[in-house]
Amino acid sequence: EAGVTQFPSHSVIEKGQTVTLRCDPISGHDNLYWYRRVMGKEIKFLLHFVKESKQDESGMPNNRFLAERTGGTYSTLKVQPAELEDSGVYFCASSPRRIVPGELFFGEGSRLTVL
Amino acid sequence: AQKVTQAQTEISVVEKEDVTLDCVYETRDTTYYLFWYKQPPSGELVFLIRRNSFDEQNEISGRYSWNFQKSTSSFNFTITASQVVDSAVYFCALSEAGGTASKLTFGTGTRLQVTL
Numbered sequence: 001e002a003g004v005t006q007f008p009s010h011s012v013i014e015k016g017q018t019v020t021l022r023c024d025p026i027s028g029h030d031n032l033y034w035y036r037r038v039m040g041k042e043i044k045f046l047l048h049f050v051k052e053s054k055q056d057e058s059g060m061p062n063n064r065f066l067a068e069r070t071g072g073t074y075s076t077l078k079v080q081p082a083e084l085e086d087s088g089v090y091f092c093a094s095s096p097r098r099i100v101p102g103e104l105f106f107g108e109g110s111r112l113t114v115l
Numbered sequence: 116a117q118k119v120t121q122a123q124t125e126i127s128v129v130e131k132e133d134v135t136l137d138c139v140y141e142t143r144d145t146t147y148y149l150f151w152y153k154q155p156p157s158g159e160l161v162f163l164i165r166r167n168s169f170d171e172q173n174e175i176s177g178r179y180s181w182n183f184q185k186s187t188s189s190f191n192f193t194i195t196a197s198q199v200v201d202s203a204v205y206f207c208a209l210s211e212a213g214g215t216a217s218k219l220t221f222g223t224g225t226r227l228q229v230t231l
Contacts, residue, residue, distance in 0.1 A: 003159070033217065042119070043160075043206065043221040056218060091160065095217060102150045102165050102210050102217055108158035 025094030
């Protein structure tokens with residue numbers, strides 16, 4: 001069974017540009033999460049989808065970030081326009097409909113570097 | 116607000132040594148979950164263990180053991196007879212018990228390097 005896949009693995013862009021990160025969760029997983037780790041700091045929650053609906057987006061830093069999950073399958077996270085402080089590793093995770101608390105399946109992350 | 120502190124940024128041990136990774140947490144919730152995740156060089160986070168705040172029993176799984184002490188708000192992780200394959204970044208995390216309990220608050224991680 002394929003795990004959570006994220007694309008791209010690394011993206012380097014200039015300040016002001018737009019980047020779109022994609023996450024394909026494990027097939028059949030209704031819950032999808034985005035987390036972010038800024039260099040050297042803790043991993044922080046961004047948002048949680050249940051199927052195509054945003055369950056909790058309290059961690060989204062500002063309106064330059066837009067997350068979507070069309071059809072309840074894959075998800076995209078767009079940063080527009082990117083700022084230097086957006087650099088970090090963006091993790092996607094998924095879990096089945098019947099949630100085992102905190103047992104998330106993470107992808108390998110998408111590293112974003114904003115110059 | 117919840118907070119997780121992993122004071123050890125990096126630990127280096129020689130294979131077969133025992134090593135303990137410290138985790139201290141803060142929360143106002145009376146019920147919560149604690150977790151440990153492992154991040155190998157490939158990058159993904161791998162779930163290791165979950166502990167409910169009502170269950171203070173220590174747990175052992177092979178060479179891994181966890182010590183949960185509510186009195187000191189700590190949830191330490193010990194690897195016995197470490198191996199090179201244990202080299203990774205280890206994250207301690209905390210979540211409230213309500214809802215999906217999947218909104219995790221992570222610590223900054225401890226990088227463990229096991230050498231021959």
